Amino acid sequence: MHIMEGYLPPMWCAIWFIISAVVVIYGIMQIKKYTAENDDAMPLLALSGAFMFILSSLKMPSVSGSCSHPCGNGLGTAFFGPAVTAVLSVIVLLFQAILLAHGGLTTLGANIFSMGIMGPVCGYIVWVALRKANISASISMFFTAFVADLMTYITTSVELALAFPGADMGATFATFFGIFAITQIPLAIAEGLLSTVIYNYIENARPDILVKLGVISEQEAGAN
């Protein structure tokens, strides 16, 4: 769910821009270092970004019967890490704004913060924790995508509640959160399932890619 152009008051646009800029600049520095060391990183990063964009243009069936599209940030963060995902999501969101008019230019900062930073970072923490605990990659993938998706919406509802506090900020947040939670938890579960099945598919077909990305170890790939 992207916040539309013109939806946020100017002050909040600026605040989210500044917060996001700090993280994105860090991500750009990471990518610069990465591409300077590996020549082949650039085309692969670009293709991964294109993949994220295409993923977000696919229709996903939800448990509740409605249709939505996957965020793709869970898959991205597990494969490439949160810093790279943040930068890729900047470009993906910019493209969505100027190719499809989803989201907008002034609300770009807020959307980057929810979709490119909070979601992936929380997802990444879950991913690392579960992988440390020796839980299989498919199951970790489900929870990573679930958490990343859900955190994206929770952050969006925080952003909206801060911008439109109404009579009582807590109550407003509860309302926004209630609406998002009812509609989004089924979607988050669907995205988790979808990411797991995508992951399994890739693991069966090309485990070497996942080994190269450092998602799984050689032994795990060999076991298949």
Place this chain on the structure above:
Amino acid sequence: MSIFEDTLDHYSTNNELSESNIYSKIIFALLAILLNLMTGSPIFPFLIFLLCSFLILYFAKIPLRFYATFMAIPLGFAILSGIFLAFLGTGEQIWTLGFGIGITKGGINQAMLVFFRVLGGVAALGFLILTTPMNRIFAIFHDLHVPAVITDLAILMYRYIFLFLDVTATMYNSQKTRLGYHNYMSWMKCLAALAGMVFIRTWEQGEISYKALASRGYNGQLNMIREGDSIKDVSIRDWILIILFVILSVFAIIKLGNWTIF
């Protein structure tokens, strides 16, 4: 399958304003978006909406039907969230739903303001994206000193998005003709196979692209001829129109103040 066929990209490269100086368009659109946010009255965003729609339909000659479908999705969302915001206001309730929830005067005014701001904002954004081809926007990136890594990534991504949307659409159609997507579980399975396959294809394409680039002396940086309009080429007529627009807008914003319909 998607909204991409017969799309925005087609119209943005084939309209009456595609060839005009990008800086005039981008300066106007950004100013319109910013001024649109500064106002406290729903009237001004509505004027922005009228102005931008006029420019899009009359000068750029975008078909009305396409413009209507372009605006429909954001508008639907804006109406929904407007209704929602109307219930959030403070003060005396003029219509009560029960459970202590009701529409207040402040709520309606806030909802109107946000609704028209979205309307104006999307129209101004629409003016920019419907009249400006993407490759020209990349030239702006260079002038704004966006890091070369980002520009290169964006250019490569833009190219591959359309390449792979084509692949995705073909795969989707072939899955459909083989009775894919007929129920929930099959939908999940087909979609996962589609996304997984697209990922593998993109990865392989990435490796191939790298080999192709490496054989031509690639060392981690794409060297492209940057050509495009310069900010110096903006005609005096455009500058005068833009300045006139800003002066009139500021005047209108001050004059209208926080004037509301209710």
